[in-house]
Amino acid sequence: MRNLLSLFGTLLASAAFLLAADVNGKWTATQTFGDRTIETTMTFKADGATLTGTVSGRRGDSEIQDGKIDGDNISFTVKRQTQKGDFTSTYKGKVMGDEIKFTTTIMDREVEFTAKRAK
Numbered sequence: 001m002r003n004l005l006s007l008f009g010t011l012l013a014s015a016a017f018l019l020a021a022d023v024n025g026k027w028t029a030t031q032t033f034g035d036r037t038i039e040t041t042m043t044f045k046a047d048g049a050t051l052t053g054t055v056s057g058r059r060g061d062s063e064i065q066d067g068k069i070d071g072d073n074i075s076f077t078v079k080r081q082t083q084k085g086d087f088t089s090t091y092k093g094k095v096m097g098d099e100i101k102f103t104t105t106i107m108d109r110e111v112e113f114t115a116k117r118a119k
Helices: 002-019
Strands: 025-033 036-047 050-057 060-070 073-082 085-096 099-106 109-117
Touching (some): 036 060, 050 073
Antiparallel strands (some): 025 109, 036 050, 060 073
16 A cells, blocks of 8 residues: 555656656846846756746846756746845746746836746
């Protein structure tokens, strides 16, 4: 019985991995803040439930930290240094094919945007 439960648990874990969204590669997004438009490039590498990579924008590249994949949901944080000090942005996204619908929190402000898989 114990072996059967162990096998069932392994199969469930494998199924969850196989159902995880494919986010590997480069994604691009355009965000509008008032009269400013910011282009962002995200490069993702998935390893099971772990997400790594970079977020690149006008201030250069920032490493993804605490990256997670749960089915078609992804989340991560990015720490940046500015002249006004350091700040952390939190990203939560839902993968839908070649798009990711993101909600990001930047300095206590929530912003929604869509990233598209780069061709």
